[in-house]
Amino acid sequence: MKIADSDLAGAELFLVRTFDAPRALVWEAWTDTEHLKRWMGPRDYPASVYEADFRVGGKWRACLQSTEGGADLWQGGVYREIVPHERIVFTFVWDEPHPAHSHNMLVTVTLADKGGKTELTFRQQFLPSTAERDGHAYGWGSCFDRLAEHLAASD
Numbered sequence: 001m002k003i004a005d006s007d008l009a010g011a012e013l014f015l016v017r018t019f020d021a022p023r024a025l026v027w028e029a030w031t032d033t034e035h036l037k038r039w040m041g042p043r044d045y046p047a048s049v050y051e052a053d054f055r056v057g058g059k060w061r062a063c064l065q066s067t068e069g070g071a072d073l074w075q076g077g078v079y080r081e082i083v084p085h086e087r088i089v090f091t092f093v094w095d096e097p098h099p100a101h102s103h104n105m106l107v108t109v110t111l112a113d114k115g116g117k118t119e120l121t122f123r124q125q126f127l128p129s130t131a132e133r134d135g136h137a138y139g140w141g142s143c144f145d146r147l148a149e150h151l152a153a154s155d
Contacts, residue, residue: 013124013133017144021151023111026118027085029147029154030109036062039150042142045073056082060090077107086111092124103128120144 019026029035031054041047041064048065052058061076077091092105103126110121122140127133 011125011127011133013122013127013136013140015120015122015137015140015144017120017122017148018114019118019120019148019151021118021154022116023085023113023118025151025154026111026120026147029151030088030111035150035154039146040143041065041146042139043146044068044142045070045139046146048072053079054082055079077104080106 029039031052033050033052036050036052037047040050040062044067045064046067047062049061049063051062052060054060056079058079059076060079061074064073064075066072074095075092076095077093079088079090081087081089088107088109090107092107093103105127106125108121108123108125110123112119112121122144124133124136124140127136
C-alpha cells in the first residue's frame with residue numbers, strides 16, 4: 001500500500017493495494033450491500049449498517065460502530081460515476097458528531113485485472129486537513145485489510 005501527498009498537501013489520499021482475488025469478485029464486494037456490510041469500516045469501527053442505491057445519482061449511507069463503545073459515526077454520499085468492473089466515483093461526507101461533518105469529499109476507486117489478482121487504486125480528494133487525511137489512511141487501510149480477509153473467505 002502506498003500513501004502519497006498531492007499538490008494539495010493534506011487534502012488528498014492515494015492508496016494502491018493488490019488483492020489475491022479476481023476483479024469480478026472485488027467489484028461485487030464494492031457493489032453488493034451484503035458484501036459491504038462484512039468488510040466496510042476499520043477493524044475497530046466496523047459498519048453496522050450499509051445501505052446503497054448503486055446507480056449514478058443513487059445514495060449510499062453507512063454507520064460505523066465502535067467496538068469500544070464510542071459514538072456511532074454516520075457517513076454517506078452519492079454515486080457520481082460507475083463503469084462496471086473498472087471504476088466507482090462517489091461523494092463522501094460525515095454526519096455529526098464527526099469533527100469534519102458536512103465537508104464533502106470525493107472518492108474514486110479503480111480496479112485493474114493483474115493476471116487473476118486485482119489492483120485497487122483508491123483516491124480520496126478534498127480532505128479538510130492533513131490530520132483527516134492521516135485518519136482516513138488508517139481507516140481505509142484497515143478496511144482494505146478486512147476486505148482482503150473477506151475476499152479470501154468468499155473465493
